[in-house]
Amino acid sequence: MKVEHVTENKKDYLELLLIADEQEEMIDRYLEKGDLYVLFDDGVKGVCVTVTDGDVGEIKNIATAEAARGKGYGRILIDYAADRCKEQGCSTLLVGTGDSPLTVPFYEKCGFVRSHRIENFFTDHYDHPIYEAGIQLKDMVYLKKNL
Numbered sequence: 824m825k826v827e828h829v830t831e832n833k834k835d836y837l838e839l840l841l842i843a844d845e846q847e848e849m850i851d852r853y854l855e856k857g858d859l860y861v862l863f864d865d866g867v868k869g870v871c872v873t874v875t876d877g878d879v880g881e882i883k884n885i886a887t888a889e890a891a892r893g894k895g896y897g898r899i900l901i902d903y904a905a906d907r908c909k910e911q912g913c914s915t916l917l918v919g920t921g922d923s924p925l926t927v928p929f930y931e932k933c934g935f936v937r938s939h940r941i942e943n944f945f946t947d948h949y950d951h952p953i954y955e956a957g958i959q960l961k962d963m964v965y966l967k968k969n970l
């Protein structure tokens with residue numbers, strides 16, 4: 824198992840990136856300037872993209888392959904991304920997500936706590952309604968972790 828910092832041909836991982844962020848145009852806003860980390864374990868098992876701004880890092884995308892979930896890969900990617908952000912001078916790591924039972928508990932297990940929310944983010948910025956666990960996502964919920 825290894826995690827690699829991928830700097831070229833980032834779109835090769837689009838299929839996994841689209842699992843976490845289903846509109847490619849939104850991915851294009853952060854993929855080039857962001858740091859892409861790819862977890863390999865007998866094939867590609869997960870991806871994570873972070874961007875940093877001063878002492879704040881943000882996870883913009885994280886996904887593990889459907890058949891590879893629940894095996895700890897998501898946590899490994901979070902820990903790896905957190906270490907890289909810390910090396911880049913960040914003291915806080917943020918992540919924004921829909922208010923969904925499929926993602927918020929995962930981040931909480933990985934040491935994040937709820938921070939703030941941006942109202943109507945999903946309804947204002949995406950060109951179609953986004954559903955998770957049968958619920959339409961509306962606000963972006965931010966969670967944070969001290970590094």
Ligand SMILES: CC(C)(COP(=O)(O)OP(=O)(O)OC[C@H]1O[C@@H](n2cnc3c(N)ncnc32)[C@H](O)[C@@H]1OP(=O)(O)O)[C@@H](O)C(=O)NCCC(=O)NCCS
Nearest residue numbers: 843885886887892893894895896897898920925928929932
């Ligand atoms: C969210 C996601 C990245 C989690 O990846 P994963 O590889 O399954 O996560 P892990 O196996 O490392 O889980 C870490 C911990 O979180 C817990 N967890 C994961 N998903 C959970 C959920 N929906 N509810 C409760 N706990 C959850 C695990 O049980 C584990 O806890 P433990 O260490 O106490 O056993 C993965 O489900 C995914 O790719 N989902 C689709 C894309 C997505 O929604 N990305 C986030 C967009 S904001």
